[in-house]
Amino acid sequence: MRKKIILPTFLALSVLVVGMLAVANVSAQELSDYPPVVQKIAERFNLNIDDVEKIFDEERDEKRADMYAEFAERLNDYVSKGKLTEVQKEAILDKHEEMQNQIETIDDLDFGERQGKIQAIHEEFRTWIKDQGIDLPLLGLFSDGFKHGLKESNMMGGKN
Numbered sequence: 001m002r003k004k005i006i007l008p009t010f011l012a013l014s015v016l017v018v019g020m021l022a023v024a025n026v027s028a029q030e031l032s033d034y035p036p037v038v039q040k041i042a043e044r045f046n047l048n049i050d051d052v053e054k055i056f057d058e059e060r061d062e063k064r065a066d067m068y069a070e071f072a073e074r075l076n077d078y079v080s081k082g083k084l085t086e087v088q089k090e091a092i093l094d095k096h097e098e099m100q101n102q103i104e105t106i107d108d109l110d111f112g113e114r115q116g117k118i119q120a121i122h123e124e125f126r127t128w129i130k131d132q133g134i135d136l137p138l139l140g141l142f143s144d145g146f147k148h149g150l151k152e153s154n155m156m157g158g159k160n
Helices: 002-031 034-046 048-079 086-104 109-130
Strands: none
Touching: 034 048, 048 086, 086 109
């Protein structure tokens, strides 16, 4: 009789403890705004997590600046080849900056919502490019769902 009561009680208590630990773990993850790699580096090397985050942010900003410079250079090449006008190039750069600012405002959304918003921003850009009279096939934009950017390289940098 005692075993009939002890075993189910022990199992119920075990499930309760495991559930509480899982909730505590998820809650801790939700409270942190830092990417897991930042947390791991800070913990492993006993560093201040804000300092590690600052380094990652600086690196990201430098990479974005380099990619933007490469993008602008490719547009300059199109202007020199007569495929774009200077006015079109400047308009593309301005619109690109506007899009980047929109994308930065949605960083706090969950993955699914963020993907939907990014897709809407890209669709808006595609419509804008067409309205400007810029030849999309010429630039190679959106040929594969905006995954590859410009034919010679992706939109924000990096050689294919």
